[in-house]
Amino acid sequence: GESVGLHLPTLSVQEGDNSIINCAYSNSASDYFIWYKQESGKGPQFIIDIRSNMDKRQGQRVTVLLNKTVKHLSLQIAATQPGDSAVYFCAESGANSKLTFGKGITLSVRP
Amino acid sequence: DGGITQSPKYLFRKEGQNVTLSCEQNLNHDAMYWYRQDPGQGLRLIYYSQIVNDFQKGDIAEGYSVSREKKESFPLTVTSAQKNPTAFYLCASSITSGRARVEQFFGPGTRLTVL
Numbered sequence: 001g002e003s004v005g006l007h008l009p010t011l012s013v014q015e016g017d018n019s020i021i022n023c024a025y026s027n028s029a030s031d032y033f034i035w036y037k038q039e040s041g042k043g044p045q046f047i048i049d050i051r052s053n054m055d056k057r058q059g060q061r062v063t064v065l066l067n068k069t070v071k072h073l074s075l076q077i078a079a080t081q082p083g084d085s086a087v088y089f090c091a092e093s094g095a096n097s098k099l100t101f102g103k104g105i106t107l108s109v110r111p
Numbered sequence: 112d113g114g115i116t117q118s119p120k121y122l123f124r125k126e127g128q129n130v131t132l133s134c135e136q137n138l139n140h141d142a143m144y145w146y147r148q149d150p151g152q153g154l155r156l157i158y159y160s161q162i163v164n165d166f167q168k169g170d171i172a173e174g175y176s177v178s179r180e181k182k183e184s185f186p187l188t189v190t191s192a193q194k195n196p197t198a199f200y201l202c203a204s205s206i207t208s209g210r211a212r213v214e215q216f217f218g219p220g221t222r223l224t225v226l
Contacts (some may be wrong), residue, residue, distance in 0.1 A: 006161055043201050043217035044114075044154070089153060097170070097207075099215060101153035107146075 012108045019077040021105055023090035026071060030092040034099065035064060035075045037089045047075070083110045114138065115218035117202050122223045124189070125216070131189045131223045134202035144184035144203040144215060147171060154201060160185055161207055189223065197225045
């Protein structure tokens with residue numbers, strides 16, 4: 001069935017290092033992908049999105065890479081800071097415009 | 112200050128009671144959504160509405176009901192038929208742009224606990 005999943009449940013990185021969070025999706029018809037950040041007890045916050053006609057998009061300290069051949073999405077965070085500690089979700093959307101979310105990965109930044 | 116508000120932040124309910132969660136947005140968005148989040152899980156879609164007076168079931172609509180009488184408001188009722196209602200409930204909204212995909216903006220959530 002259709003699913004969006006993350007390879008690792010937790011990721012621990014040293015402050016200042018770069019973080020890479022990976023996501024696999026199974027619906028080849030998906031054409032829009034989003035990364036959200038969720039802090040404890042709060043709603044998800046939009047980080048960056050990418051459409052299927054692109055393979056890379058950059059924001060402030062973040063980059064999203066899309067590999068449609070292997071149905072893989074990644075979020076790269078440069079110079080990771082303590083404030084980046086949160087749960088990160090990837091989500092995908094297809095023809096029905098509904099978002100399907102992965103289970104989330106916890107990013108923990110060590111001082 | 113534009114955004115999405117949800118109230119209350121915490122809600123306690125006795126088993127067998129219906130309860131209504133509020134969601135209001137002043138972003139002038141046409142589409143609104145309700146999600147449920149369980150510990151260690153992603154978000155699952157309960158109901159969504161793309162226009163006033165119209166809404167569709169999501170993946171886990173059983174035991175829930177909604178209404179969309181105003182563009183700004185999309186209340187969710189958790190009925191006694193919902194067997195496991197304790198969860199974190201998130202409301203979201205977005206513009207609608209035909210076939211183009213757009214981001215959804217989320218509210219702060221309501222944590223519902225059934226006693």
